[in-house]
Amino acid sequence: xxDAADPLTRLGNAQYVLLTTFRKDGRxxxxxxxxxxxxxxxxxxxxxxxxxxxxxxxxxxxxxxxCDVRGRPTGDQVPGRATVLDATGTARVKAALARKYGLLxxxxxxGSRLRRGREGTVAVRITLT
Numbered sequence: 001x002x003d004a005a006d007p008l009t010r011l012g013n014a015q016y017v018l019l020t021t022f023r024k025d026g027r028x029x030x031x032x033x034x035x036x037x038x039x040x041x042x043x044x045x046x047x048x049x050x051x052x053x054x055x056x057x058x059x060x061x062x063x064x065x066x067c068d069v070r071g072r073p074t075g076d077q078v079p080g081r082a083t084v085l086d087a088t089g090t091a092r093v094k095a096a097l098a099r100k101y102g103l104l105x106x107x108x109x110x111g112s113r114l115r116r117g118r119e120g121t122v123a124v125r126i127t128l129t
Contacts, residue, residue, distance in 0.1 A: 007078050007128055011064060012037030018067035019044060019126075020077065021055040028063070029055065032071035034105070035064075036096040042126040043085070043093040045109075047116065056082045056124060064126055078128055085123040093123035 011017055017035040020028045031052055033044045042064065046052060056062070065077030085093065098105045112121055 008037070008040065008042065010075070011035060011042055011066060011078075011128075014066040016067050016069055016071075017042075017044075017064050018071055018073055018077065019052065019082075020063040021052045021082075022059055022061060023055060024058070030071060032067050032069065034097060034101060036093060036100050038093060038096065038125060040127075042080070042128070043089075043096070043123050044126070045090070045093055045097055045121055045123050048120055048122045053084060053122060053124070056084060062126060064128075080126040080128045082124050082126045085125055087119075089125065090121070090123040093125075094121075 012035065014035060016032045018030050019033050020030040022028055029051065033046065036043050060082045062080050062082045063077040064080050065073055066075040067073050094109055098109055101108070
C-alpha cells in the first residue's frame with residue numbers, strides 16, 4: 001500500500017475532516033474539524049463541553065473522512081475509535097495544530113484560550129479501525 005492510499009496519511013494531511021459521532025438513538029452527527037497526525041493516530045481539538053465530546057465519552061465509535069471547510073465530503077469516510085485525551089495529550093495536539101495550520105492555527109488557539117481559558121478545550125485521539 002502506498003502512502004497516498006494509506007488512510008492515516010491521507011486523513012492526517014487533509015486540511016479538514018468530517019468527524020461523525022453518534023447520538024444515543026444512533027443518528028449520525030457530522031462535524032468538520034481540523035486534524036493532525038498524532039503518531040499512529042489522528043487527533044482533533046474541540047471545546048471540552050461540546051456535543052461531540054459528550055457523544056464520544058458515551059460511545060467512541062466514529063467515522064472520519066476528508067471534507068471541505070463547509071463539511072462537504074471530498075472522499076470516503078473510514079471507521080475509527082475516539083478517546084478524549086488528558087491535559088498532556090491536549091497540549092501536544094495543540095502544538096501540532098499550531099505547526100500544521102501556521103498563523104491561523106496559532107491565532108485560533110490563542111483566541112480560544114482567551115475565551116475559554118486553558119482548560120476549556122480538549123484533544124480527541126482517533127484510532128482508525
